[in-house]
Amino acid sequence: MRRMFPRSRLTLILGTGLCLLFVPVAAVLTTTSAAGSSPTLYEAEDATLTGVTVESSMPGFSGSGYVTGFDESTDEVTFTILDSPGGLHDLTIRYATPYGQKHATLLLNGSGMGEVVLTEVEGWATVAAGRLNLRPGENTVTIRSNWGWYHIDAITVAPSPEPPPHQVTADLANPNASPSTRALMRYLVDHYGRNILSGQQDYESIEWLRGNVGRLPAIAGLDMMDYSPSRVERGATSREVENAIDWDARGGIVTFCWHWNAPTGLIDEPGREWWRGFYTDATTFNVAEALADPTSTEYQLLLRDMDAIAAQLQRLEDADVPVLWRPLHEAEGGWFWWGAHGPEPARQLWRLMFDRFTNYHHLDNLIWVWNSASPEWYPGDDVVDIVSSDHYPPVGDHGPLSGAYQRLVELGGDRKLVALTETGSIPDPDELIAYRADWSWFVTWSGSFIEDGQYNPLDFLQRVYNHPYVITLDELEDFKNWPDTTPSGPPSSPSESPTAEPTDSVPPISGSPSQPVKGCSVTYRIIIQWPGGFHGEVIVTNTGSVPIDGWTVQWAFTDGQTITHIWNATLTSTSPVTVQSVAYNSRLDPSASTTFGFLGTYQGANSVPAVICIAS
Ligand code: CA
Numbered sequence: 001m002r003r004m005f006p007r008s009r010l011t012l013i014l015g016t017g018l019c020l021l022f023v024p025v026a027a028v029l030t031t032t033s034a035a036g037s038s039p040t041l042y043e044a045e046d047a048t049l050t051g052v053t054v055e056s057s058m059p060g061f062s063g064s065g066y067v068t069g070f071d072e073s074t075d076e077v078t079f080t081i082l083d084s085p086g087g088l089h090d091l092t093i094r095y096a097t098p099y100g101q102k103h104a105t106l107l108l109n110g111s112g113m114g115e116v117v118l119t120e121v122e123g124w125a126t127v128a129a130g131r132l133n134l135r136p137g138e139n140t141v142t143i144r145s146n147w148g149w150y151h152i153d154a155i156t157v158a159p160s161p162e163p164p165p166h167q168v169t170a171d172l173a174n175p176n177a178s179p180s181t182r183a184l185m186r187y188l189v190d191h192y193g194r195n196i197l198s199g200q201q202d203y204e205s206i207e208w209l210r211g212n213v214g215r216l217p218a219i220a221g222l223d224m225m226d227y228s229p230s231r232v233e234r235g236a237t238s239r240e241v242e243n244a245i246d247w248d249a250r251g252g253i254v255t256f257c258w259h260w261n262a263p264t265g266l267i268d269e270p271g272r273e274w275w276r277g278f279y280t281d282a283t284t285f286n287v288a289e290a291l292a293d294p295t296s297t298e299y300q301l302l303l304r305d306m307d308a309i310a311a312q313l314q315r316l317e318d319a320d321v322p323v324l325w326r327p328l329h330e331a332e333g334g335w336f337w338w339g340a341h342g343p344e345p346a347r348q349l350w351r352l353m354f355d356r357f358t359n360y361h362h363l364d365n366l367i368w369v370w371n372s373a374s375p376e377w378y379p380g381d382d383v384v385d386i387v388s389s390d391h392y393p394p395v396g397d398h399g400p401l402s403g404a405y406q407r408l409v410e411l412g413g414d415r416k417l418v419a420l421t422e423t424g425s426i427p428d429p430d431e432l433i434a435y436r437a438d439w440s441w442f443v444t445w446s447g448s449f450i451e452d453g454q455y456n457p458l459d460f461l462q463r464v465y466n467h468p469y470v471i472t473l474d475e476l477e478d479f480k481n482w483p484d485t486t487p488s489g490p491p492s493s494p495s496e497s498p499t500a501e502p503t504d505s506v507p508p509i510s511g512s513p514s515q516p517v518k519g520c521s522v523t524y525r526i527i528i529q530w531p532g533g534f535h536g537e538v539i540v541t542n543t544g545s546v547p548i549d550g551w552t553v554q555w556a557f558t559d560g561q562t563i564t565h566i567w568n569a570t571l572t573s574t575s576p577v578t579v580q581s582v583a584y585n586s587r588l589d590p591s592a593s594t595t596f597g598f599l600g601t602y603q604g605a606n607s608v609p610a611v612i613c614i615a616s
Helices: 020-032 179-191 203-212 240-249 287-292 297-318 343-360 402-411 429-435 458-465
Strands: 040-043 048-050 053-055 066-068 076-084 087-096 102-108 111-118 125-134 137-144 151-159 199-201 219-223 253-257 323-326 366-370 386-391 417-423 442-444 520-530 533-542 551-555 562-567 570-574 577-580 593-601 611-615
Touching: 040 076, 076 151, 087 111, 102 125, 111 125, 111 402, 125 137, 125 151, 125 402, 125 429, 137 151, 179 366, 199 203, 203 219, 203 458, 219 240, 240 253, 240 297, 287 297, 287 343, 297 323, 297 343, 343 366, 386 402, 402 417, 520 551, 520 611, 533 551, 533 611, 562 570
Parallel strands: 199 219, 199 442, 219 253, 253 323, 323 366, 366 386, 386 417, 417 442
Antiparallel strands: 040 151, 048 076, 053 066, 066 151, 076 137, 087 125, 087 151, 102 111, 102 137, 520 533, 533 593, 551 577, 551 611, 562 593, 570 577
């Protein structure tokens, strides 16, 4: 009587609106990067067609027609890209969906790249379908039927812009989070983009990994399912809290989901048994109606269930076990009752739980992991620490899920960590690096997904678990005491060669000997640079003997550099460059520092300017 997860629930969603986040930088890089950066259009009607036909009856297509008739699973259109310089490229698909939203399967050079959602549109539309890492020379891009019943007009392929640095912070939604919880978050942020943490759902499957792969995951995925009151009253028991305490003692990280058996309204007939009570189709429980009336029995049962789980989480807090807490997962899929009535009740239930656990139960060991990429379902930055989604690509597809990753980066404004909280086929670590799909961790689902040799062949698992990019249990550092040294600027990418330059500062501006000394110094450095662009960082330090309540930094660029984007400070003038503190970093105690960052362009040299700092 364990969870059963039909393949039909599993969706890989590639991004729509992929480029939004990158617009400012993309605009800059387009003007400064080498020739060939503009999109190249490939007409579907000129591509290689298998089981599909060219039509021209629906107006508005480009070229001489479009391709349609995707009704067999093997039907496909294959575009050939000749003489590519290679490297990361953004794929856009122009399509029509006269029969509503459909999915298409993508392949690059015959290898699976997940699915793309073709949303329902009037007429023709384009969708940002994620990234392709092209090899030099010839490449093929295939769109394969999947759900079919759509028209494909054309694709465009354009070199991907350099991604801006992450702006992820270790701040937690609960201001009273415990020291070990805050330390775990800092550990995750410090490794973001440098490594991926391995994870495995279910203690039995972890044991299978130990026996067959010889290494253990950094993260154990566990489930509050059998603490649900409507299961407990039918005799269910669980050892998941004991497992979590054991895993913590072995130096591992714990994540919990909760297959929340509906509190009441279980149908309990063949196919809809009580133990499937987290599924929408196995219960009559209506979350929208329950939440609409706080005096109702159903509302009180929601609180009863939350309180039961809070008691288990309290045991973990008492044992100083921080938890990556992922309740109400996959809500937007609708297959679980908490997502069965649309986004509003799901968001409301999340906020109710956050408030109940944080402010009523004072659970301070939780890092709140939201599990949907859709903005309509997002409950808000103030109650979410990490954004995530679950993906089960087809057998043999170990692609990086870059479109899905970008959607989550956009959802969290690149200020929230992004995690792959459930997967079947594990992404290839080499692909993750190549695509800069910086998933913080992955958790492979249990049972056949890890053990059947199909989703993840044993030699592949051994490569993943021995890959230098992948952190395993034995490689975890002391995350519960991880120091608070995170710079306020984003970390540099491991694939770049840092080009740090010497520091430059001016002496503090002193007051008269009889007065307190007020002053500041600055360090200017180039974190990364690439053709035409760079990421700069400035550290401001109070060198005086008294606190300062604001600072201004000024310099004159000597090589025609310009600032295109700035964070943790305000750009008030460009010539000379004048940058001022913002409300949250204007006050600095003696010896304290703060950091701001920026993206810039340059031509020729990119010299480090002389920088002055004025304290106020
Ligand atoms: Ca066309």
